[in-house]
Amino acid sequence: MSDPRCRCTCPGATVWVTGRPLADRLAAAYALAERLFAQARRVAVLDRYDDLCADAARLGVVAEVLARNGVVVIVPCAAEGLDAVRSRHEASGTRYVEVSVTGRKSPEESASAALGRLVTHD
Template sequence: MLKDVKCRCTCAGATVWVTGRSPADRRAAAYAMAERLAAEGRRVQVLDRFDGSGARTERTGVTAEVLARNGIVAIVPCATAGAVTVRARHEASGTRYVEMSVTGKDAPQESAAMVKALLIGGVDHQP
């Protein structure tokens, strides 16, 4: 057990599942969010190296959930395939889950601002 209070995570983690039109838009939104959140001192990890197939989506969802339970904001830019399973697993474990859809030209920055507001307010957003 850690005895040094400075080593303990005091912020709430979450999984941010980013969906949208193209992989490039999703990645842009994910990294914009990560940059904003990291600038405010949050621990952030972008998980963007998977193809969205069933087993990989589940593994990525489990990885994101574990990170989130340990105080890290795990951002996953991916297609909507598999999101239902990932969302259900997060709900069952009581882990915060935010699902964002990137749709417009300014969506990466708008999505980053929205996720920041959701995380600070402690509100979960699900479609």
């Protein structure tokens, strides 16, 4: 049974954080998560659960399902295999944002860039 009063009214999204090295991707992901928590958003960081980072398509499915259900899902993963992830999100109409930490001065700068892109899509 589905009760409309229990549905999340906040739009979900997947934020795919790319770039090297992994430590910067993780720091940017958690900095963004903290900012979103402060705004009372539902947030999940998919941080290499069961080495899912090796299979972007599978990780993308998990992220897309959570995002469709009102969660902002942050995935600090490499850029390989993202075509399937983008296609799945586009087909379901689920918001999808990519942010690269490469060339950024700090993880906080990457988090600010991602937050800015999410806010413009709300």
